[in-house]
Amino acid sequence: MAGPSDIAPRAPLTARVNQALRRVPAWTLYIVGAGWGGWLFWLAATGGLGVEPIEALEHRYGELALQLMVAGLAVTPLRQHLGLNLMPFRRAIGVLCIFYVVAHFLVWAVLDVQRVAAIWADIVERPYVTIGMAAFLMLIPLGLTSNDWAVRRLGGLRWRKLHRLVYPAAVLGALHYVWLAKGFQVEPLVYLLAILGLLALRIRRGRARVAG
């Protein structure tokens, strides 16, 4: 852990931001994050998301999951490269990401596809759904072990190994979005590039560590 004295002379701005962030308890993120999901649902139910609320809500939840995935993957590089410490919020970001993946899945299955046979057929026959489901399944154990008890139970090393599943899950999640778009669309590619970029930073760092 870097103490405040290490950071202050190097980057006064990030130090000040870090100091301010330390006063924000992580649980506020859960309240805001989950509350936003509920607010979107209310909007969808009352006409606030346009004339096709099912598709709108499904996409909003899916995009939020991807945005939180990008945010979660950015925590480590931001600390290493800019000295910005978002570590206290990483768990909340990750848990909220899974929260929105579950919400996205439920809207898709219950409100959109609606029939069990059709849900199963989509998962088996449609590759973009298959990889989306694969990403979802990979995230489930990560969600279940995002608590102090599980970390103690698994031990730091095994816990970190397990949580490397987030890397393939993130790539599959982004591909899921790219694949379902019609024509050449920019937005899904932005998420894919952001995720690949954040993973590339880790590979470089890993190599540097091995070489050093």
Place this chain on the structure above:
Amino acid sequence: MARRYTSDLTWDDVTPKALYMNRRQIMSGAGAMLGAGLIGGAAQAQGALEPNSWEEITTYNNYYEFGTRKEDPARNAHTLTTSPWEIVIDGMVDNPGTYSFEEIVAGQTIEERIYRFRCVEAWSMVIPWNGFELADLLERVGVQDGARYVAFETALRPDEMPGVRLPVLDWPYREGLRLDEAMHPLTIMATGIYGETIPNQNGAPIRLVVPWKYGFKSIKSIVRITLTDEQPHATWNATQPDEYGFYSNVNPNVNHPRWSQATERRIGGGLFASRQDTLMFNGYEAEVAALYEGMDLAEFF
């Protein structure tokens, strides 16, 4: 064509204007659920096929020239200059030339056609179009012997269409029909919706409507019509031939590779609406099935 098409839907099926214009206000109010229930009941009493509201038809659009999100066309299409408007009619016709919009519609009988509209993305609406039969226009310009297809082209105006700055599709948007499809009495050139001038986001000032085909065949804002003896270039078909066929007839038995076409979601049902079964040829089987007699519709999808 032996007889003109007569819609089995009438003005009685159309929601009263006050109702379709006000539905939004009622929907967005605090009593959304209650309001939706009341409107639903009133509309149900008027017949099974209730046209979608003006708001639904004009705010949920696929018109990639103005952006790929459903709300983009309503937001961006106001920049399109629709007057003056010209259409080049060329190829195998007796009277080729550049026709103004006024010349095109002069002498045409503008009719009300309440059609189902089924998007390839598996959503649908019912739209009360105003327009005239394409056959009437083609007869006026004189189709020459040997012409077998009709090609259409959408305007391409980078200054007015923010979406075309990106290569989402190979612009300009193009579509085509076989001549017998084009001459079918169901096929219309639409210039209005609900008796109003067609909004830009819906393809102003003039668009094609082919109700038994997926929506993307019904090309918008047409600037060129070409009669030809070769199957014309069709944008989606050329972009992903395994996903979008040249024919693209609505067919619940032939799935899109990435999603099922067996069911559809009718726009306007809200968050808890049920899917409904997609009909063969979008419900126009009696009128158009003969066009495809002997064809394997799974091969020519």
